[in-house]
Amino acid sequence: MTARNLLLLPGDGIGPEAMAEVRKIIAYMNEEQGAGFVTDEGLVGGSAYDAHGVAISEEDMAKALAADAVLFGAVGGPKWDDVPYDVRPEAGLLRLRKDLELFANLRPAICYPALANASSLKPELVEGLDILIVRELTGGVYFGEPKTITDLGNGQKRAIDTQVYDTYEIERISAVAFELARTRNKRVCSMEKRNVMKSGVLWNQVVTATHKEKFADVQLDHMLADAGGMQLVRAPKQFDVIVTDNLFGDMLSDVAAMLTGSLGMLPSASLGAPDGKTGKRKALYEPVHGSAPDIAGKGIANPIAMIASFAMCLRYSFNMVTEADRLEKAIANVLDKGIRTGDIMADGARQVGTVEMGDAILAEF
Amino acid sequence: MTARNLLLLPGDGIGPEAMAEVRKIIAYMNEEQGAGFVTDEGLVGGSAYDAHGVAISEEDMAKALAADAVLFGAVGGPKWDDVPYDVRPEAGLLRLRKDLELFANLRPAICYPALANASSLKPELVEGLDILIVRELTGGVYFGEPKTITDLGNGQKRAIDTQVYDTYEIERISAVAFELARTRNKRVCSMEKRNVMKSGVLWNQVVTATHKEKFADVQLDHMLADAGGMQLVRAPKQFDVIVTDNLFGDMLSDVAAMLTGSLGMLPSASLGAPDGKTGKRKALYEPVHGSAPDIAGKGIANPIAMIASFAMCLRYSFNMVTEADRLEKAIANVLDKGIRTGDIMADGARQVGTVEMGDAILAEF
């Protein structure tokens, strides 16, 4: 069997603690199931800046490009609030997304039944919620040029960011959304602001054309992104798959994640195009939550989102569907048993730390 | 007494029905209180397109520029989905905002006590909610150039939108936010994506500097806009005034509006700078909801947002604070009495149509 090469980039804050729990699962799968994972490690974000003065080193970028999949923790924290823009912690993540061409960001917003009460929404609105947000990740205002601040003289500066989308970028992300919808409830809702943005006009046209040409069996709806944000709050269960651009996807997926009441639990996958020869996709998996510097190092962080991200890795990078299902089931079982980290604590539940939560999931796996 | 000049632009869909209820209040104030309102009317959106082939005629633009305040209903509907981009219904609204230089959009997100149960959030999270979103309205990606779709050949097109912000634009909108915070709970939260956008970096710097120079008595916090969306859903009462750019403001104010459960009730004000000589500000008042083409013409639309927009007009354009308070109180009283349009219907309440709702408010006024 060929090795399965994983690069672990724990990053900053609670990233390393959460990653440690995934490492235990990897070790278990290697020992008990001969899974053949070969892991390497690298630095990203503030920890890379402290070591190398950049948000990710060339060496670690080379490792990421060579790996079958990258597991990413989290980056950032007040310590690095004032480092130069180009080497700020987020730059490491953005470079990974761009250089690995990870254009498809999959963000499931699911509500774990045991946590329906943790949502700020009425439980009946989120119970059983299962949305998949497909966010374009390598285009739009995140990477468009010019992206500058210019001194205009007399005390005035001008900041410019540029949103750019080409047809092929919209085509490939909508194809991913339609394909995933086929494995779910066969409904896609595309969101943009075509009433204000030219990129919204093109987005709408290309999604519509892609649908008509290749995915007419899937139901397609369009919604303005602001109305989409409203509808997510009003009645989230109306959605199956949502496809949207990089910036709207950032906002909408965070709103959707918070709706579930399960923010500390939500994973994401960022995928590239399948390689022409091998069919393999470059991929990076990361929790939706941030580095939570306020609780870092205390052993109380919730490792579930990181572990669930590894489950996505098993599913999408290694086609280990049974193992992915089992790992996700293990997480649900542990929650059903009332084992909780502080962020999802509830009356009558047993509060545990990061390590115990990892152990409990491993025991169920 | 000098006349108070109002231009009414009812627009499309439920706009005209809602505006009719405001007209009754204006007539009452003229007759009973000698308020001296002089009203004129114009067309905007689809109705202007049908009459003149544009989203607003030059004649009506001239009237808007001359009026003390503009009352705006709503624009758009499926009928005009395929009209050319430059004359789509929204273009009329965007031109009014731009040509009247209405840079400050005030969107209160308040939860009427009688409606706390209508929210999709748990009632305890929204009861007593009172946020003011101050959205920049004449800059950013809405108006930045280039804004184009270019044919690149071989089937590819490229869409470009440009987000542009100059120092003075950020200064003046943050000054408005700080000033309004002084009349409230003295807290401002500024939202941007400085970790990704250069305009976010400049936004953050200028808001910080404006605060330090002139408004140090107000508490200032900064939040990334995606985290801000999350926090709005998680615990909206943590906010007092939120200041943000045009596009983030569009998204965040819609999410905030939906949280209150009172979407059909929320007004907005769009204000220009005070005139150097007279101190008067150009202003436009409009409901946050849209044209709701599905229920237009049925006499069932909720006119409260439009009436509450007129209350904002009394307050901000004519300094008629007592009258504004009384009109807002009249709305609250009618709701307390259990009089409801269909969109906010509840068990045990009495369902009424648009006209009856207007009459009930007028009776309480």
Ligand SMILES: CC(C)[C@H](C(=O)O)[C@@H](O)C(=O)O
């Ligand atoms: C950390 C930041 C650059 C990033 C983004 O804006 O994409 C984050 O918010 C996310 O959603 O993954």
Ligand SMILES: CC(C)[C@H](C(=O)O)[C@@H](O)C(=O)O
């Ligand atoms: C109608 C549309 C152009 C407008 C906007 O995007 O600003 C609307 O959504 C709003 O928020 O007032």
